[in-house]
Amino acid sequence: MEICVVGAGIVGLSSAWFLHKAGHNVTVIDRAGEAGMGASAANGAQLSYSYVQPLADPSLLPGIPKMLLERNGPLKFSPQWSVEQWRWCMEFLAACRTSISRQTTVELLELAHESRLALDAFISQEKVQCDFARTGKLVLYPDAESLRKAGEQVKFQAAQGSRPQKIVSPAEALSIEPALEGYKKAFHGAIHTDSECAVDGRKLCQELARLLSKQGVRFLFDSEVAAFRRERGRITALEIHHAIDGPGLLGTQAVVLAAGAYSAGLLSTFGVRMPVYPLKGYSITLPITDSMNAPTVSVTDMRRKTVFARIGDRLRVAGMVELCGLDASIPVKRIEQLKASTQALFGRGWNSNDCQPWTGWRPATPTGRPILAVSGCDNLYVNCGQGALGMTLAFGSAQRLVRLIGSTAP
Template identity: 35%
Template sequence: MNVVVLGAGVIGTTSAWYLREAGHDVTVLERQPGPALETSFANGCQISVSHAQPWANPAGLLKIMRSLTREDAPLLFRLRADPLQWQWCLQFLRECRPARVNANLRQILAIAEYGRRSLQALRAETGIEYDSLARGILHFYTDQREFDKACAVAAQMRELGCPRRTIDADELIRIEPALAAMRKKLVGGDFTPSDESGDVYKFTSGLAAEGEAAGIRFCYNTSATRLLVEAGTVIGAEAIDGEGRHRVIRADAFVVALGSFSAPLLAPLGVKLLIYPGKGYSATYDIADASAAPSVSLTDDSYKLVLSRLGSRLRVAGTCELNGYSRALNTVRCEAITRRVRELFPDACDYARPNYWTGLRPLTPSNVPYIGRTRYPNLYLNTGHGTLGWTMSCGSARLLADIVAGRRPEVACRTAAG
């Protein structure tokens, strides 16, 4: 059948790929001039099953409350006269209950692990190059209390099948020698050897090119403005192209993969999504001394930063700002990233010329994405992946393709709202 996918980030592009593989005629609408130019453009680049712990948990809530007044804190919250923000926060508090935390962790971990396996299979199938490194992800800690809490989380994740192994400071340095200069500050860490890293923009662009060759139509500079409904079925997507012309694109089925912008598009249809934008920051540095820069993807737990080696560049990403849909750079938060990376690896990079960027992560209160059918029989969702969009992308796209085909997906998915 004819399927229209809204959005050409990593989620929309992988969705289009697997739908095409299933035999559908696929068209992708994207408001930018190319794929992966918004949230997928310059994120942390980790394929991180080890990051499956939901943000909504009792320990995380306390940490958030302590950091709300600091401009450079890992989480910055700006209270707004926005009903969606208030509803999202209330549900976040509900998701902090232990029973919900455990259920969410299981589902996130299952989708993330399926996503990593699916990515590995797709990479072998297509040969796409994207600065991939399969050297694992190393978490390091400089606070004993935080490390003790992390040990308990790592043990729980091991019980669920994620090989997140707790290690001491000496083992940290053996795995990543670039950490040796801060040996006295390290209290321990954990290592997940099966995790990976790679440039999500390069991957998505490469997959879009492969998809076009396979017959997927990508309509760039085309903004979907609303979905048209008749007799309880979506009949078309109204869009504006780059020349300001209005079009209606008709199809048999529609997939919304617009990240943070999924909720406002669907609200007029009565499909209520609890997705709120969490503005994340990244800085990309040219590596000046390869021997002084990390070669294993790292997570700095104290500052909530992830660091990934991308060829001759170092990508550092993290922090979260709940402040509406603005992508404006906050200088204080940008400088805090560079200050921390320079402290960790003073000789590794050219810190005088950082390339700062922001993107709007589509956050659900539980961190579990929406994957599946809505109240409309031909309207589907693949959105709300938060900080794990790159990790989950191929897996959630495969699950979506199974649902569209009427097959039972390999991993249980959250029932779509509305």
């Protein structure tokens, strides 16, 4: 079958990979000039297969007012004349219930396990170079109460078959990651998961695109989907606008919508609402010049709501959640916050003049569950809404997409 995949981030490319392996003729379309330039380009780099607590959790609610009132807090809400922004926020607050959070955790763990197996197999078989490492992860908690709540989540995940995790003291955390020596008085304890991984998302996307191109998959970069041609409830062609060549028409038998933050807008042309909102985040990427200060293990600091992951000879630092629509600006103060967090945890000596500031949008559903569905037309398939777990869930989502297409296509 001729299938167009809209989006060349990790979700779209992994979808294209498994669709191609299933025997379909695949074309990938993306507005950027190369693969992996959206949310996949410089995200947190952590692959969190075993610790998947959704953002929509009742434990978050008490802290929201404080985070919103903090001048440089990790959460920022910029009210807009947008019905969708307010509707998503109301749905998110409604999803902050224990029953919903637990069900989401179960579903995410199952999908993450499938994704882990698929990505491990891909990297092993294709010998791709993408700074993949099984580093393990420490999640640092600032006080006894937050650590207690995290312990409850660990117990629940263990009952669902999650890989081993354990609560460790600051001293035990230092034995796992000595680079935290200067920060040992700033956290009460941590959750250690030795099976977690890290990867350079942009490199992984570029490797996927290279392999797909080599195997005959067509790529249309610098191209946007302007409209869909439909007949009898099915898409028959896409109107494409290329940045240089202008408009064109591309026939197709099916479409996979995996355009991240842009997916909801494209689906709305069918009169269908996709409950996905772009959660803006920031990152910096620092060259490692002093290995004594650089962590080997991935670290998430819950006090600062910031993640750290070593990818090759660089340290990726990422954080913040802003609800401000598709705003691509990068305020200096946000980058300075990430630099300050790096110094707080791992000391000075970082070449912050070469920090490669970046921003991107995590396409998130209110519950945290991704959307894998037929929507709008009989041959339009959605693969979106993985949020901050896009890199973690992409390969499993792609495999499920192929099964969905196989079960619904005529």
